[in-house]
Amino acid sequence: MDTLQDKGRYGFQHIGIPPCGYLDYLSAQLANVIVGNPKEAPIFELHFPASSFIFNEAHTICISGANFVPVLNDKSIVLNTPIQVSKNDILHFMQPLLGKTSYLSIKGKIDSIAWLNSKSDFSSQLKTNDQFNIIARDGESKINSDKTEEQESKQCNINDIQKHIFNSNEIRFIPGPQWNDLTNESISNILKQPFNTSLNSNRMGYTLKGPSLELIEEKSYLSSAVTRGTMQLLPNGELIVLMANHQTIGGYANIGQIILVDLPKLVQHKSDTPFRFSIINAETAQSEYKQMQKCFS
Amino acid sequence: MIQYFKTMTKIFTNFNWKVQALGDHAIQFYLPEKMDSAMISEIKCFHDFIFSQQLKEIKDIIPSYHTITLIYDIELMHEPIEFANDLIEKYKSQREIDLPNKEVNKIIEVPVCYDENFGIDLINMSTKLNLSINEIIKIHTENIYQVYCLGFMPGFAYMGDVNIKIQTARHAQPRKNVSAGSVGIAGAQTGIYPMHSPGGWQIIGRTPFKIFDKDPAILSKFKMGDQIKFYSITRAEFESLNENEL
Numbered sequence: 001m002d003t004l005q006d007k008g009r010y011g012f013q014h015i016g017i018p019p020c021g022y023l024d025y026l027s028a029q030l031a032n033v034i035v036g037n038p039k040e041a042p043i044f045e046l047h048f049p050a051s052s053f054i055f056n057e058a059h060t061i062c063i064s065g066a067n068f069v070p071v072l073n074d075k076s077i078v079l080n081t082p083i084q085v086s087k088n089d090i091l092h093f094m095q096p097l098l099g100k101t102s103y104l105s106i107k108g109k110i111d112s113i114a115w116l117n118s119k120s121d122f123s124s125q126l127k128t129n130d131q132f133n134i135i136a137r138d139g140e141s142k143i144n145s146d147k148t149e150e151q152e153s154k155q156c157n158i159n160d161i162q163k164h165i166f167n168s169n170e171i172r173f174i175p176g177p178q179w180n181d182l183t184n185e186s187i188s189n190i191l192k193q194p195f196n197t198s199l200n201s202n203r204m205g206y207t208l209k210g211p212s213l214e215l216i217e218e219k220s221y222l223s224s225a226v227t228r229g230t231m232q233l234l235p236n237g238e239l240i241v242l243m244a245n246h247q248t249i250g251g252y253a254n255i256g257q258i259i260l261v262d263l264p265k266l267v268q269h270k271s272d273t274p275f276r277f278s279i280i281n282a283e284t285a286q287s288e289y290k291q292m293q294k295c296f297s
Numbered sequence: 298m299i300q301y302f303k304t305m306t307k308i309f310t311n312f313n314w315k316v317q318a319l320g321d322h323a324i325q326f327y328l329p330e331k332m333d334s335a336m337i338s339e340i341k342c343f344h345d346f347i348f349s350q351q352l353k354e355i356k357d358i359i360p361s362y363h364t365i366t367l368i369y370d371i372e373l374m375h376e377p378i379e380f381a382n383d384l385i386e387k388y389k390s391q392r393e394i395d396l397p398n399k400e401v402n403k404i405i406e407v408p409v410c411y412d413e414n415f416g417i418d419l420i421n422m423s424t425k426l427n428l429s430i431n432e433i434i435k436i437h438t439e440n441i442y443q444v445y446c447l448g449f450m451p452g453f454a455y456m457g458d459v460n461i462k463i464q465t466a467r468h469a470q471p472r473k474n475v476s477a478g479s480v481g482i483a484g485a486q487t488g489i490y491p492m493h494s495p496g497g498w499q500i501i502g503r504t505p506f507k508i509f510d511k512d513p514a515i516l517s518k519f520k521m522g523d524q525i526k527f528y529s530i531t532r533a534e535f536e537s538l539n540e541n542e543l
Contacts, residue, residue, distance in 0.1 A: 010356035010368065014344070015517035016447040019357070019368075116513055174320045222330055223448060223455075225359035225366030227323050249361050249448035257320025260371065282377075285321035289371050 001203070002051045002126040004110065005244075006042040009118035013225070013248040020120035021244045023203060024101050024264040026161055027065030029296045031105035034062040034158075035082055037137065039296040042112065042119040044104040044126070048096035051126050053104070055085045059134060060107040065165075066099030066268060080158050082107075098166060099268035100201075108134040120244075157295035164292070165264045169273065172262050172280040173231060178221065178253040182233075186213040190255075194274035195239070197266065203245040205232075206266060212237035215253060223251040229258035241266060259285035261292055312339045316381040319366060324381045326365045332457065332485070333363075334443045340365060341522030346388045354380070360521050361446040404441060404524045407489075407504055409480050410535035411437075415503035416480075422465055422499060434529055436460045437501060442487060444523045452491035452509030454519040459485050471497035477541040478503045480527070491517075505530075505538035 005028065008021020022028035022045055029039040037043075044051075048068050060082050063070050070077050071092045077083050085091070093102070111133040112119050179187075195210035213233055226232070230242045232252040241258060242250075258266060259280060269275055312328060319325045326343065328336055344360045347367070357368040369377060411434045413419055423430050442456035449455075459482055467483040472495060475481070479490045481498025490496055491509035508518045519525065530538070 012451075012516070013357040013359045013368070014447065015451065015520065016449060016453050017451045017516075115511065174318070176319065177317060177325070222332060222362040223446065224325065224327075224361040224364040225319075225323070225368075227320065227366075227368055229320060247448055247450075248359055249446060254319075257323070259321045282318055282321045286371050289321065293372060 002044065002046045003121065003124075003203075004042055004112055004126070004132075005045045005120045006118055007040040008120050008244060009116050012116055016248050017116070018245050018248060019228070020118065020203075022103070022120075023244055024065050024103070024165065024267040026165060026264045026292065027101070027268075028103045028105075030080065030158065030161055031062045031064035031103040033296050034064070034080060035060050035105050035107040037105060037107060041105070042110050044106075044110075046093065046102045046104060047100065048093065048102075050093040050102060052093070053091040055089045055091070056087060057134075058084065058086050061085055061091075062105045064103045064105070066102040067097045068093035068102050069095050069097050070102075080162070096270075100270060101267055106134050108137045111135050161292070161295060164261075165268055168265055169275040170278055171258060171266055171269075171275050172278050172285070173229075173256040173258045174282055174285065175279060176231065176254040176256040178215075178233070179255050181215045181217075181219065181253060182255060183214055183216050186211075186215075189213060190277050191279070192276075194276055196274050197269050197271050199271055201271075203243055205240045205242045205246060208239045208241065209271075210239065213239065213255075219253070221251050221253060223249040224254075226250040226254065227257065229260065229263050230254055231256045231258065243267070259289070261285060261289040312336070314343070314385050316378060316385070318377060322371050323366055323368050324377045325367075326381065326385070328363045330363050332445065334445075334458065336363060337443050337445060337522050342392065343388055344521065346391065347384060350384070350387075361448070404526050405519070407506060407525055407527050408530040408534070408538060409438075409502040409504050409527045410530050410532055411502040412532045412535070415476075415535075416501040418465075418481075418499040419501055422463070422482075422501070425465065426463060428462065433463050433501065436463045437482075437487070438527045438529055440526075442525045442527075444519050444521050444525065445486075446521055447517060447519070450491060450494055452517040452519070453488060454508075454517075454521075454523070454525075455486050455488055456525055457486045459487050461485075465499045467497040467499065469497075471495050475500060476503065476543075478505065478508065478539075480504055503535070505535050505540060507540040 005022040008019040010019055028043050032039050032041045050068055062082055063079050071094055073089055189211035193211045195208045198207045198209045200207040226242055232240050233255050314326050317325050340360050344365055347358050354369045354374040355367050356370055359366045419430050444454045444456050447454050464484055465482050475490050475496035477492045479500045480502045481500050483498045489504055489508050
């Protein structure tokens with residue numbers, strides 16, 4: 001499922017409108033910044049098998065996030081680098097080599113209709129023959145404007161971000177309101193046993209495979225707000241981690257929230273590589289988030 | 298008048314708001330966990346107060362049965378718990394001088410056609426509850442319901458409380474498609490599906506009203522704290538009023 005996404009739609013969750021927005025916001029921001037767009041500009045979010053794109057005029061593009069082996073007119077192109085495309089060039093994605101969600105940025109403004117301050121749509125996906133006009137944007141690419149020091153420092157940031165998202169099997173969370181309703185065995189399982197993402201994962205949530213978990217007593221909870229990264233324990237003992245298109249409130253046990261800076265790791269985690277959970281405090285999580293955001297300013 | 302203010306103050310200070318962090322980008326205010334229509338006006342009041350503050354740190358304010366959750370911008374927020382406790386203090390001091398919200402008493406009347414072609418669970422419910430369909434309709438239209446919260450999908454309002462005589466648990470297996478405008482019951486709650494969607498509630502009728510409109514000036518017909526009264530209409534009246542796509 002391929003969509004156009006931006007940072008999402010906030011200010012309407014009290015009437016049940018999900019926030020949406022890019023799943024792996026770090027890769028999306030990276031692709032935007034590399035072509036000189038604002039970090040929160042709308043961008044194409046792609047899942048394998050991904051759409052192909054034909055360019056009607058020359059553009060600067062960048063692909064970040066998952067590596068689906070992008071090929072421009074049968075010649076492979078690299079990720080995280082500005083690429084010049086010409087009129088009639090065709091971009092294909094060949095195979096899901098690394099990660100699950102890829103981003104295609106195009107220098108300029110993608111002309112599409114915003115609803116409630118966001119171009120993220122939770123129901124419509126890209127269709128064959130969809131056309132988008134790209135409106136030229138003032139301002140140079142941050143990477144091309146200064147070829148010496150700035151480029152080097154950006155390059156370093158790109159590697160750091162890539163490593164953070166793709167080279168770690170540890171996903172950190174902060175225990176939630178119902179953490180203490182878990183049995184001791186379940187708590188120990190979460191912290192010591194490996195988990196995998198499952199194929200039952202989409203923009204609403206990722207269902208995890210792992211040890212079966214249970215509450216001390218079967219209990220129903222009154223619904224309250226959930227957010228991206230919320231770990232809900234379903235009655236069948238499975239964990240689901242909520243993603244961008246999540247419902248605004250939920251009544252399952254909220255046992256924790258994955259920290260925002262680690263959420264892209266989970267988004268990109270393929271089902272064949274196990275990962276482990278660990279606990280972190282909010283202050284560290286927030287300072288790591290802010291540190292990472294400095295790469296894009 | 299002074300006497301009146303004193304009484305109001307006493308009622309409001311009975312609510313003892315507490316705060317907990319929810320991960321690294323949300324904080325939650327909470328009251329004791331119970332479905333209590335008396336708490337709704339307090340939650341609405343606190344929600345409206347926070348909204349009126351126009352705080353740049355806050356991206357969303359999400360009220361529910363016994364909680365209000367703030368989604369915040371990590372880069373703009375410092376000391377979230379302190380921030381939340383300050384909000385409670387500010388609210389309490391302001392709350393004591395404010396008059397109760399007049400809007401709370403507004404009742405929204407909603408027409409429902411309880412035709413069996415729309416109320417596809419009416420016949421089964423009638424057998425199970427040992428009530429005639431007319432009795433179910435009479436009981437459903439008798440109460441004034443409050444909107445406890447919205448969620449599940451844009452504009453879906455959870456309303457209560459349904460008279461115990463017609464309370465019915467939701468279907469074990471949700472239907473793949475419930476029509477827009479369908480009025481359903483799930484235990485003590487009643488609600489309306491704003492758009493075609495999967496759903497497990499017991500469907501007893503359909504409203505011709507559009508419950509959610511993408512027009513930014515309209516959006517959700519209901520908001521938390523609203524009071525709703527249903528009234529029965531005929532199939533012909535439904536057809537002439539219908540605003541939904543069939």
